[in-house]
Each structure stands twice: as C-alpha cells, then as structure tokens.
Amino acid sequence: MNAKQPVRSSGGITGLPPRYCSDPTIFDLEQKHLFPSQWFPIGYESDIAGNGEHFSFQLLGLDGFCVRDDHDQLHCFRNVCRHRGTQLCPVNSSGLGTVPEGEPCSDNPTKSSIVCDYHGWKYGLDGRLIAAPHMDNTPGFNRADFSLYPIRCAKWQGIIFAQVGAGQDNPTDSLTEILHPLNRIVEPRGLDQFQRKKTISYVIQANWKLLFQNFNECYHCPSVHPQLTPLTDYRDAENEFDTGPILGGPMRIRDDADSVTRDGDYCGPVPDSLVGEELKKAHYYTVSPGFFLSLFPDYVMVHRLSPLAFNQTKIDCDFLFLPASGLSLPTGATAWEFWDQTNLQDWEMCERVQRGISQGNFSPSPYSPLESLLVKFDQHYRQQIARFE
16 A cells, blocks of 8 residues: 655645746746756766767757766867867767767777867867867967867766856856755665666757656646556655755655566666665656656666757656676666657647647646645746846
C-alpha cells in the first residue's frame, strides 16, 4: 500500500500571464539579462575521461566545445577559429528522435592540440594559439592576442555545466552553491560514477517555461501518460524543494514494480548504497532554467534544456547508468523507450498550450492543488525577470 497522499495547496493562485510565454520581447529580455548568468548542463566528465578528449555542444544559439587538458582540467571554448571564424568541431543538427553523440573535434593523433581544418591554426588544450602558418611576419599579429574565446564551465557530481556570460547587472552564483541542496540525495547513490549510455534529442515548439511547468506537476499524468500511472501514483509526489531554483521531490514506485521502465523491471545495475525505502522511490527535480534531474533505483535521466526562441526549446534527454559488471546485464532500452514515449506525449501537450495561449484573449484559471510547485516556479521566475522589465 502506498503512503497517505501528501497535502498540497496552490492557494487559489492563477497561472503565469500568457505574455511571459508568448511575447518575443520577454524572450529578448531573458536572452539579454537572465540566461547569460545561468548554468546549463552540456555533458559529462565520463564523456571526456582521457586528457585531450573533447566534445562539441550547442547552448543558447552558441556553438562550443569542452576539452580535458594534460593537467586533467576542464575547459570550454567557443567553437570558432580565431582566424576566419571557422567552426573547429562538427556539430550535429538535431530534431525529433535519436541523434548521434557529439562529434570529436579535429586534432592531431596525440590529442595534444586542436587544429583548424581550414588554414591549420593550432591551439593548445588550454586555448592558447600555438601555431599559425605563415603569420609570423604579418604586421600587427601576435599569437598571444588570438587565443580561443573561453566559456565559463564547472562540474557537479560528474555533470559539466557552462555559462555563456554573466552580465554586470546580473552577477552569477557559483554552481556548487546553487546545487548544494541536492548533494545529500545524489551523493549516496554515486551520481558522479554514472555514465551516459543514450541521448535522445528534441526540438519542441514551446516556450521553455511551459516545459518546466509540465515537468513540475503530475495532474496531467492520468490523461496524458497511461503507461506511467501503473508504475507511480500521480497523487503521491512530495515537494521536497519548493523555493528558489530547485523544485521537486520523490514519488513512490508502486509495490508491483521495481523501476520506471517499459516493463517495470530494473534495466541497469542498482547502487549497493541504495537500500530500504530508497529502492521504492523515483526522484524528480527541476533546476531553472535548464536542467531536469530524475533519479531511479537503476538509472538516472537528465533533461538538458536550451531555449532557442520564445516558442522553441531544444532538449537533450540523457540516460545514465553505473558501469556494467558481468556478462548478463539489461540494456537500458526499457528506460529510454519508455521515456521517449512519455516525453513525446509531454511535448505535444506543451506545443498545444503554446498555440492556445498565443491566440490572445486568454486568462488562466487558479492552479489545482496538484500544481502547487507551479506557483513556486512562477514566483521564482517573476522575481528574476522583474529586475529587467
């Protein structure tokens, strides 16, 4: 039997005014003032475990790449050669469905440098320009002036985050400070030991805030996700965090299921540290504005969001597992097949909301008690954007 349902209230508060998701000028404010100081996840330390390994990423319309140098330090740079602006690393275009992992950048066989394919300019793994053919006698040219453009990055629990730039009017908080409240939840299961096994990428025709609102409530689950209801009770979510950028909490997995997968069975190794009630919990958290973190007994799911326009958002959905030991182990497919179906159901509804509120002459009703976290999300967002309106 599931525990008594938690009591929640939305206080009769109505939803976010539609203009915040349908007005391009609001998105322009977010791009200029809000997003530059925020941390967005871009990849994983396990993606570049060896020195000299690197991957490309796209964030807020900016192409970048992340590299591990010879001193085991991580660096992120804009994905442009300083000579003519050539893209150094190939970048995948992505839409609905599965796409390949980020392509490796061009480099020499020893992985000791980054080399532009166009004119042969060579950069060290720390971004310094170390060779520029036929440029030494060029008037006004100094190699020290043409290092790669840096992008601020940091890591947390094996996940790499980037920040495109903190404006003077919106100073940044440190990544560790923001995510510290989640440490007590992720550290016991060894999140930093998990490795990405699968990524499914989507471009959704909806505002990023609608995706956050959708993820933070299960009021819609009985009607939109019939495959989810037999595994978790939509009324059973706990609001462990309900202020600030982090929202969410655990839901109990039903007694006749082990995990949230297509068949309800485990699809990956379960951490030895996970015992008792934690074996029957699925944890769901959002970290505004670019990160959903979902923890299950046998795997971790991460949604990485990159707002593209007032009505368009790119999402990369990653599935992480502990390294497998032994020969007879599940593949993990029952997790990503289940969530690809669930994600597509959510994205359709978010796109329908986007189209509906964009027609004008719409006033939202009060939130349901099952949407109490949406009140908190809206309040946090309004506090942030109010400084710039």
